[in-house]
Amino acid sequence: MGGALTLTLAALAYPSMLGLTTVSSSPSRVIAQTQWGPLTEADRDFVVKVRAAGLWEYPVGQMALKKGTSKGVLVAGQHLISGHAALDATCRTIAPQLDIVIPNQPSAQQQGFINTLNADSGNKFDTDFANILRITHGQIFTTVAKIRSTTNNTLVRALADQANTTVLDHITVMEKTGLVNFDQVLFQQTTPPKLPAEDMTPPPPVPGQPQVVLTPPAGDTGAGGGQVTPSPSPTIG
Template sequence: MGGAVVTTLASLLYPAMLGVQKVNTAQDRVIATPATGALTEADRDFVVKVRAAALWEYPVGRMTLQKSRTKAVKTAGERLIDGVASLDAACRHAAGLLDITLPNQSSPQQQSFVFQLNAESGERFDRDMVTLVRAANGQILSTIANVRTTTRNSLIRALADRANDTVLEHITVMEKTGLVDFDQVVVQETTAPELPARDLTPPPPVAGQPQVVLPSPANSAASPSPSAGR
C-alpha cells in the first residue's frame, strides 16, 4: 500500500460493541485516514465481524467432517472450511494494512453455537449445523451490502466483495442439503438477540498473544495455530 497510514488513538481501540446493538450514531465517524481512503467505525467493525465469523465457522466445518454421515452435509462442511480459511486470510491482510486489532476468539454467543453443535450428533447435528450457518450468513450479508455501498476505503471494498462471494456460496451450499429450517432462519435473522453487549462482542486478544491463523484447505487437518505476525 502506498503512503503511510495516518491513525488516531481511536483507531487503535478495540470495538466496544458489534452487531444489532451497535450505537448507530458513531458508525460514520472517521477513525483513520490511510492512503486507501477514510476508515470509519463501521469499516473497522466490519473487519472484526468477518474475523469473528471465521473463528466459529471454521471449527464447525471441521466438526462437520467428523460428525456428519450425510454426503451433502459433509460437502457443506468442506466448502465452509475452504471459504472461511481463504476469507480469513484476506481479512487478516487488510487488518494488518489498516492497523485494525483482530480477535483470536469469536463472541460468547458464537462460541455457544460451537458448544451446542459439539454436543449433538446424527440428524440433529446436521439440521442444526446447516440452519445455524445459513442464518448467520444471512445476517452478515446485509452488513456486507451496507458496508460495500458506504465505505470510502478501497481495502474495505475489496474485502466486502470477497466476503459477499464467500457468504453467498455458503448460503447456497447449506440450502442444497435440503435440511435448512427456514422458519428458524427467519426468526434468527429478524429477532434482535436479548443478550448483553459482552455476549455479542469477541474479546480482544491478550497483549502479546500471537494471532491465530486458520490453516488453508490443503492443510485443514491441522489445528488453528498462532502466528508471530499481526
C-alpha cells in the first residue's frame, strides 16, 4: 500500500481543511458584542469552517455507503452523514443569531476531494476515502481545541464542544478501517501546502438561493457525536 498511496495522496496536493491557513487578518479582534458574549473573527471563521466541512464530507459519506467495499468504510460513511447533519443543524441555528453568513457550497479544494473520490472505485476508493478524511480531520482537530479554549462566546463554545466529539469520532472510525497509512498521513497533516485563499474559501451564498440542509437519515441514532439539539429548521426537498 505504501508506495501507491504516497503517490495518490501527493497528487491531491496535501489535502487541508478550510481555514487552517489564517483567513482573518486579526483573529482575536472582536467584531460584535452579542448576548452570548463577544464574537471574534476567529469565532466567525470557525462557524463557517464547520458548515463548509459538512458540505463536502456529508456527500462523501453518502458516497461511501454506495461505493465502499469494506464494513469499516460503510460504518465510517454512516458516521460522516450523522455527525455532519447534527453539526449542520447547529450551524444553521446559531449563524443567524450571531449574524454570520454561512456558505451553501464547499470550497474549490473541498469540491476537488469530492471529485477525486467520485472518480474512484473499489479498493482505491476505500483507501483514498480513509486517508483523505483522516488527514483533514487530524488537521481540524487542533483548530477545534484552540477555539474551545479561547472563545468567550457561549454559542461558539457549544459548537466547539460538539465539533470536538464529532471530529474525534470521525478520526477513530477512519483508523478502524485499517486502511490509514499513518506515516504519510501524519506528514501531510502537519505540512499542508500554501494554497491560494480562493481555493480554501467557500463562495458566498447566492442571494435568494434556498439554504442547503444536511438532513440526518431516517432512524438516525446519532452516530458521529451529535450532542446539540437545536431549534427546528426548514429543510429542502
